[in-house]
Amino acid sequence: MQDNRVIIFDTTLRDGEQSPGASLSVEEKVTIAHQLARLGVDVIEAGFPISSEAQFEATKRIADEVEGPVIAGLARAVREDIDRAWEALKGAERPRIHTFIATSDIHIRSKFSSDKYGRTMEEKKERILEMAVEAVRHAKKYTPDVEFSPEDAGRSDPDYLCRVVEAVIEVGATTVNIPDTTGYTTPEEFGGLIRTLFQRVLNIGKAVISVHCHNDLGLAVANSLAAVREGARQVECTVNGLGERAGNAALEEIVMALKVRQDIFGVDTAINTREIYRTSRLVAHLTGIEVQPNKAIVGANAFAHEAGVHQDGVLKERATYEIMRPEDIGLEKSRIVLGRHSGRHGFRARLEELGYRLSEEELKRAYERFKELADKKKEIYDEDLAAIVEGELFRVPQTFALEYLHTSSGTGAIPTATVRVRKGDEVVQEAAWGDGPVDAAYKAIKRATGMEKVRLSNYAIRSVTSGTEALGEVTVRLEAEGRTVMGRGTSTDVIEASALAFLDGLNKLVALPGEGLRGEV
Ligand code: KIV
Ligand code: ZN
DSSP, X not given: OOTTBOEEEEOTTTTGXXXXXXXXXXXXXXXHHHHHHHHTXXXXXXXXXXXXXXXXXXXXXHHHHOOSSEEEXXXXXXXHHHHHHHHXXXXXXXXXXXXXXXXXXXXXXXXXXXXXXXXXXHHHHHHHHHHHHHHHHHHHTTOSOEEEEEETGGGSOHHHHHHHHHHHHHTTOSEEEEEETTSOOOHHHHHHHHHHHHHHOTTGGGSXXXXXXXXXXXXXXXXXXXXXXXXXXXXXXXXXXXXXXXXXXXXXXXXXXXXXXXXXXXXXXXXXXXXXXXXXXXXXHHHOOOOOTTOTTTSTXXXXXXXXXXXXXXXXXXXXXXXXXXXXXXXXXXXXXXXXXXXXXXXXHHHHHTTOOOOHHHHHHHHHHHHHHHHHOSOEEHHHHHHHHHHHHTOOOOSSEEEEEEEEOOTTSOOEEEEEEEETTEEEEEEEXXXXXXXXXXXXXXXXXXXXXXXXXXXXXXXXXXXXXXXXXEEXXXXXXXXXXXXXXXXXXXHHXXXXXXXXXXXXXXXXXXXXXXXXX
């Protein structure tokens, strides 16, 4: 690897999925992984295989199917985890085992309190160093590509950290990742830590030094960039900055900062930046976690110029107020792509250009949905196609289907809803009143399906394209018996979209196996 290339290690599917409220099905993870490969990330961390059956399955599917990037799986520094990670990863072209153990006093005190790790802090630290070395040795039996992370490195004693890093490189760790697990450090401090490692770890040249920064103080990207200045050549990051608590360093911000400020950093990545926007939308859509409008690079306002003087300036010379072009991240003006007379062939061709791979059956259903939409809406944009296709791709068996919905509401009127829901051969009709037509519809659906214990913990609505006849997309988060699912529905009628999203969530609760232990570390 050239010294001026920064490896982009994407952990959207592992750390990103630990975002509160995010929960992706195996199928959705595989789709995101294909898009990450298209984006050109070097490494995809596909999951934490021992943490649940679903995590194992997703890591395995991605390892078996996704070509191009290295596929990594996370494992604590214990044999059982490493063996399970390997089981999931072994089908990959280029598998990587990523093993970790905590090295800060505060983590050691709480996670390794048992005397079996030693009685004093000094004894515990020696044992942890041994465990790190044993874990890397064990992982090396399976694959030459082994990454080691001293968790909470940002708050670890630098002398001890240097010893651990040197010891794991000695036994063959090819990447050593330095996490700022709690997002506690500042750029100067974190850059200084990386400098110290380069100065004091004698064998450091034998491994790639990586960084993994959390965003608790809003410094994840700044800390990662400071580390790159000091010689780190892998950055761990997530699309839209998803991740535990306040998230991880945002991939799109890291990549565009390195590109736009090449003059300062002097390094490149292999990312095809024109795929950034599409990847961001896909991840927002599937996780149900929307991007804030003023988010750098991918927010709705990132390239919008409001003040007259700015608009005027940009029209005369873009560089007056724009440091990068929307096209650089693949943001193009919405194009009308298809209409009611478009044939199946044109429909399929455009979907392929957009990167969707559908089976014949999925294509057939998506085309039917497209024709229905084209009857209601004259012009169909790429965003409409994405909403249709993603609805079809991630359909679970339709235990419940909406047959009829009628709502009535108005100023001074009591909002009411009547629904008819099909469950196999049975059709159930129910009515309810509520705080508004959506609330009334949800109450009626709960009664009709018998799923009265389900709790709606989030409801979001957005317009897919502009104009009054635009498709409305509703995303709901439903909780039942400790499980959380996302439901999505689209329609030109927002009440219908709301009902469809609710039923989609209910169908997922019925169809998807429980996640069990989430991938928390
Ligand atoms: O934040 C962290 O320390 C992690 C490690 C497992 C790399 O996610
Ligand atoms: Zn993390």
